[in-house]
Amino acid sequence: MDAVKRYFRSPAAVIGLILLLLVIAMAVSAGFLYPRDPLALAGRPLVWPFSNPRFLLGTDNSGRDIAAQIFYGARISLLIGGVATMIAILIGILVGAFAGYYGGWVDNVLMRITEAFQTLPNFVLLLVLVAVFGSTLTTVTIAVGVVSWPAPARLTRAEFLSLRNREFVQAGKTLGMKDVQLILGEILPNALPPVIVYASVVMAVAILLESALAFLRLSDPNVASWGNLIGLGRDVLRVQWYVSAIPGIAILVTVLAVSLVGQGLNDALNPRLKSR
Amino acid sequence: MSETVLSLDGLTVRLPKGADRPHALSDVSLSVASNEILCVVGESGSGKSMMANAIMRLLPNEVTIERGRMMFDGRDLCAADPAAMREVRGAGIAMIFQEPMTALNPLRTIGDQIGEMFAIHTKLSKAEINARVQGLLEDVRIPDPKAAAKAYPHELSGGQRQRAMIAMALALDPKLLIADEPTTALDVTTQAQILKLIRDLQQRKKTAVLFITHDFGVVAEIADRVVVMQHGAIVEQGTADAVLNDPQHAYTKQLIAAVPPLTAPPPRILSGKDILTIDGVSKTYRTGGFLGRGARITEAVKNVSLRLPRGATLGIVGESGSGKSTLARCIVRLIDPDTGSIVLNGKDWAKLNRDEIRHETRHIQMVFQDPFASLNPRRKAAELVAQGPIVHGTDRATAMAEARKLFELVGLDPSAGDRYPHEFSGGQRQRIGLARALALKPDVLVADEPVSALDVSVQAQVLKLLAGLRQQLGLSIIFITHDLRVAAQICDLVAVMKDGAVVEQGLTAEVFGKPQHPYTQALLSAIPGGDFTRKRDALIA
């Protein structure tokens, strides 16, 4: 409960939470506010924002409502960001926990693999995965998750390494606990908070990765994604720059919100660092 | 002739809101004269370190001096501006700290860091500075001063680092030296050498020394005058002789009484049957090295043989790196010994496999050193104690009920079981750790430095509890400690370890009364305030 109180004492964290709730509200309300397909033709192409009350944010090069695409885009960004983060954190915790707890050759093998993933630029790997498995929503989400797990794995491993020699874990061992009991009951609950906080970083990066992929037209073209729209707007950048500008701001706000919430959580869960 | 160097007058330091008390120091008045050592004694939280920082005007940002004067060299340091303060620091008042490893910059050489003193406060040339640094390093009797000047902090031992710190502090012949627990992090033999060094240099240079410590043994060893502090206020001050031999204030009396006596209590009758026999146990570590090249081999435990009679307490004493903790962990099989046998209740504990150990571990339990690290912060106290029985098949309700009974046994309020570890004090946590070990009704208890993280008065209580439980439950105990006084108080037998091997063992009274091995003799004579305690022990007896 202290942590909740500490969280709400930080203005930045509160702003982050409000922004995040706003983005979530957009994603939820997209269906009510814009019941039509956001990728369907809506009106004249390239209507400037605020010039036609029917299209508050204007229309893109092929006459689709930008506002509708922004609302539906929130769904895609949150969906891909959220699911990819879960995949990355799950793999990361599994790999990190085994490597950190058992050490020795298990650690050696797992860390070699992690190192390989970190040595290969993650965006290049993402390109390879998309080239191989195609650009559907599912494959892109999984691909983003798969390129993002090494950092959480290293973090979990570091936590496990430092915790497994802590006296309370040794005490558990002398009480006769099994490895599973030690890992799940003693170490993991103490290792988890920093990893959960780090999830916000993973999610921010995941959203950025997907939007970059969409911008290069390598993500799913059949969904309304912010990155797609920016890529589309590039063709009319010199005059109708707003087509690219608006979705960019949406991405910025979302990633900022996720980062602020993550930082707020970190300060709330590790109060010692807060006073600095 | 001695003149007053520093006098504090009604010094009051305010803590920020939300601290456990409004003032770190309230109305502190004292003075230090040249050529004297004033010891400031107190337990943790007494405000003694805060005083040192206040004098240097190096208090944390939120902590402020509320009122009072600090007269040094004819001016009030409370009113000095930052530039004037910088001139005083280092040149007028120098300071040495508890942890010489962290108090030195890890990325710069020792010589460079000592030389910086001259660079800040004098206009000496580089060559002159180097010569002075050499001289200082010789003064503090560091082995191979030339090499030491070029070394980085991590390349020196703890004692050598503290010598370098002293050299740095005394570089400009300051009028006042503030020593903040300078020997607490050191082994007892190193501590004795450093204390002697400080005393020698102080007498030679006629420096005034403000020596902060929690250890009355150190006070007896080094102090001319003593100030006793509690909760940020001075409760008693006077000459060392007066305070040590005729304390007036109840708190001072309590602190002095809590210093364990050096002479062992009359021996108890020991059982003829051994419950645990350790025979030829060794453990070697290989670190570093790539494909077998450059590997370093550390023999942590070398061919150790010990026996523990039923119901007795065997002390294993030694300095850091002697292998005593590794041995303790071998005995409970947290570490697998390379060779040797550990026979408990007729079973060779060293040959059991993982599953068997998990089952047999109920017979031998361990109490750990650090009361903050040894309890899982995310479990409630009662749950921590009940964990062991639950693992071994007791149902949860029974185990929790028994946990509450154990709380009573170790002197805790049974209703405290619903609280989390961070809500307890250090001494209380150690009691929880003890209850957890006792929950499995072990025959043997291995206690690894169980009281060394505690304040002296709390230490005495926990030791008393342990002695009582030993009697009540018929426990046999292996007691690991670096503190010979503690060992003398509770152990029937002691084994002295050095570099992984046992150099001497026997009845406590015999080993401590007539030490045979030179190392045991050195250890005993290095105990700070040994003369004082022996005299006191003689009086009591």
Added chain:
Amino acid sequence: MRILSLAGRRLAASIPTLFLILIGVFLLLQLAPGDTVDALMAQMGGGDAATAQELRKFYGLDLSVPAQLGNYLWHLVRLDLGFSSIYGKPVATVILERLPPTILLMTASLSFAFFFGLVFGVIASRGVNRWPDTLISTLGLIFYATPSFWFGLMAIVVFSVYLQWLPPGGFEDIGNVQTGIWHVLDIAAHLVLPTLTLGLIFLAIYLRIMRASMLEVLNLDFVRTARAKGLDETHVITRHVLRNALLPMVTLIGLQAGTMLGGSVVVESVFSLPGLGRLAYESVVQRDLNTLLGIVFVSALLVIIVNFVVDLLYARLDPRIATEG
């Protein structure tokens, strides 16, 4: 010498990693729909099955997967990355042509991000929780959240379309070939926006790490020692804090070399720079799998080299490393 052998050992240890990556990606690419021959045929506007069969035999694609892998690795040992049917040149040649802009871009971005991250980090930590810190930290958060390609597009709109200060893309002015110093300046002008675009997110990361690291080091005991010596605050920072605080920053360069290389894919596409990143993008779109695999190899190699340099640098900064080995 000791440091060099230490870093050399780390370098040797990354060879298995390199092979792990290559084998993994090679096998992965076997799952890809269509191969080089399909891509080639598509480019030629179709062809009959017999020609395809012929071509597959020519490229060794009719062999079993392990045999192909063995072939590839054997060629690789002799620094032969195979042949790009799309570009009609050996992959190694194609990559080498595209390498200079990328290396230039990375070096510039890294220097930009490192230098300003350091400066802003120090300034923020000195005024912690006051307005300079709040401003810098807020800007850092916003930079971190800005998608680089979007920032690049907006920069083009502002600086190239409206203000017309800087060229909107390309590596050099093709219509008007310059020589000597003018050539250098021309390339520099073309690289300003890409450098800012790629460096922005790293600037945000570096300044945050530098700030945190400064605050942590400022709390260490030896800083108190330095103050107790009578050093003034400026010298406490320059002589004792800075070098210690730099250590995590240096580590970060190594850890993020890969991310930066990945970022250049997007940035080079935005500014149509003929670099490695753009080549990676093109080879995915054109299904030039041989080139893609070559890029994987070269970019992993680049990351390993950066890490080697970082190891050397770190060991120079921290004397504790040399004794640990």
